[in-house]
Amino acid sequence: MTAPTPLPTPALHRDATILGFVAARALAILGDQTVTFFVPIAVYGATQKVTSSGIAFLVQWLPRILSMPVSGAYVDRFRARQQPVVVDLARVAMLVLAAVTGSLPLLVVAGGAATLLNGHSTIAVESILGRQVARDRYPQTQARFQAAQQLVTVAGPALGGMLLGVLPVDAGLAVIAATFLVAGVWTGLCFHALDRVVVETGGEKLLRRLGTGFSTVFGSRPILSLIAVTLGVNLTASLVLASLPAIIIGDLGQSEPTVGLLAATATVVSFLAALLTAPIAKRREVDVLLWPVALLLVTGALCMILAGDVVVMGIGYGCWSAGVTVFTIWMRTWRIRVIPAEQLGATLGVFSSMILASAPLAGVILATAGGSWDPRTILAVVAVVSLVVAPVSLVVFRRRVRSLIAPLNSEEKRIGSGHGHGVRS
Numbered sequence: 001m002t003a004p005t006p007l008p009t010p011a012l013h014r015d016a017t018i019l020g021f022v023a024a025r026a027l028a029i030l031g032d033q034t035v036t037f038f039v040p041i042a043v044y045g046a047t048q049k050v051t052s053s054g055i056a057f058l059v060q061w062l063p064r065i066l067s068m069p070v071s072g073a074y075v076d077r078f079r080a081r082q083q084p085v086v087v088d089l090a091r092v093a094m095l096v097l098a099a100v101t102g103s104l105p106l107l108v109v110a111g112g113a114a115t116l117l118n119g120h121s122t123i124a125v126e127s128i129l130g131r132q133v134a135r136d137r138y139p140q141t142q143a144r145f146q147a148a149q150q151l152v153t154v155a156g157p158a159l160g161g162m163l164l165g166v167l168p169v170d171a172g173l174a175v176i177a178a179t180f181l182v183a184g185v186w187t188g189l190c191f192h193a194l195d196r197v198v199v200e201t202g203g204e205k206l207l208r209r210l211g212t213g214f215s216t217v218f219g220s221r222p223i224l225s226l227i228a229v230t231l232g233v234n235l236t237a238s239l240v241l242a243s244l245p246a247i248i249i250g251d252l253g254q255s256e257p258t259v260g261l262l263a264a265t266a267t268v269v270s271f272l273a274a275l276l277t278a279p280i281a282k283r284r285e286v287d288v289l290l291w292p293v294a295l296l297l298v299t300g301a302l303c304m305i306l307a308g309d310v311v312v313m314g315i316g317y318g319c320w321s322a323g324v325t326v327f328t329i330w331m332r333t334w335r336i337r338v339i340p341a342e343q344l345g346a347t348l349g350v351f352s353s354m355i356l357a358s359a360p361l362a363g364v365i366l367a368t369a370g371g372s373w374d375p376r377t378i379l380a381v382v383a384v385v386s387l388v389v390a391p392v393s394l395v396v397f398r399r400r401v402r403s404l405i406a407p408l409n410s411e412e413k414r415i416g417s418g419h420g421h422g423v424r425s
Helices: 015-047 051-077 081-099 104-132 135-166 167-191 193-194 206-218 219-250 254-285 286-306 310-338 341-355 360-369 373-414
Strands: none
Touching: 015 081, 015 104, 015 167, 015 206, 015 219, 015 254, 015 373, 051 135, 051 206, 051 310, 051 341, 051 360, 051 373, 081 104, 081 167, 104 135, 104 167, 104 341, 135 167, 135 254, 135 310, 206 219, 206 341, 219 254, 219 286, 219 310, 219 360, 219 373, 254 286, 254 310, 286 310, 310 341, 360 373
16 A cells, blocks of 8 residues: 655645535535426426436436536645636526526436536536545545535435425426525635645646546556446436436426425435534444444335325434435545545546446336336335345455555544545555
8 A cells, every 4th residue: 555645734624615605506416406306307298208308318418527527636736715606607507597498308407517517616626625625534525525415415416306396497497506606606715725725737648647546546556446336326316316206206206396395305314414423423434334324225225115194294304314414525535545635636527427327327217117117116126136246345345445444444543634535555
């Protein structure tokens, strides 16, 4: 194992600054999650076809996934504070255009463009947290970020359901655009310390930087096995998100606002799970979280598949959302450990693109199988696949990083707040 690369004093070194940055970016994620939920629901409401909802979900996610390696290759070449601001304002323009025209195809395109731009924002924020938060604070910071992110991730569908229930589509898009506007202005006016971060002025060209990201991922067995674990979880998670409108509205016979109400219920459970995880992650090794994750995910999947009413479905969705939240804290902590610090941006782009491939795959599955099978049958089949892939990949991953666990534990006791990012396998 190569020694961790020392980094300059992090720009995000005070709790108040970290929490402020997390809050600003969580507001942007709220807008993104509302768009991700709002567009398929609007399309399904207009067409009453499961396949149309699946196609809309595919269009939203595929451009983002394809663009993320490029975002990762360039994320370290521009000032950190400017990138999320530009992305937020661009999304405002896209959504306002869709609202003004009132075109359903343009709505789908705007949803895809907004999600594509969120891909770059995600890479930028992950790079900022990975480089600008001290290593001994990172697990707790990631838990706090996940608390905020999961809150708005599940609150986004709740907000989307409420907007669909009380406002026309164009007015709903205007509210979402306003959310992005506030997030962009907040980030732009604050966090000037991020501008002190060294920006690459020369460095590798785009193709070479892309190659660096791909070679780092495919040359590291720990990274590949961590990707496999995440794909095992994300495949079912993506299908749950893609099929939720069809299950609640079509299968259980509920209205569109009920989908938002169910998401709001899951918000409380997920938020509490992330809050409870933060002090645990500060004191204990994150691997202690794996058994609670497994219990929550299995319970949630079974409830959603077997639910005969919306109450059981809500319990299942809440357990599932909480399990995904805690799993993401574990995954992102280990991701920073196994990616070399000097290749963080380029590698994050490839890593994120690969694990998000489950989202368009879920759209394809729902669009192709939705005409023959009901959504919960499809969900059951995919959950069985995940139940095989995720545990097997986890065993492989733990074997790959076994030699790193003891050194990491000892380093976290002695490393100061300004040292130690990234472990090279």
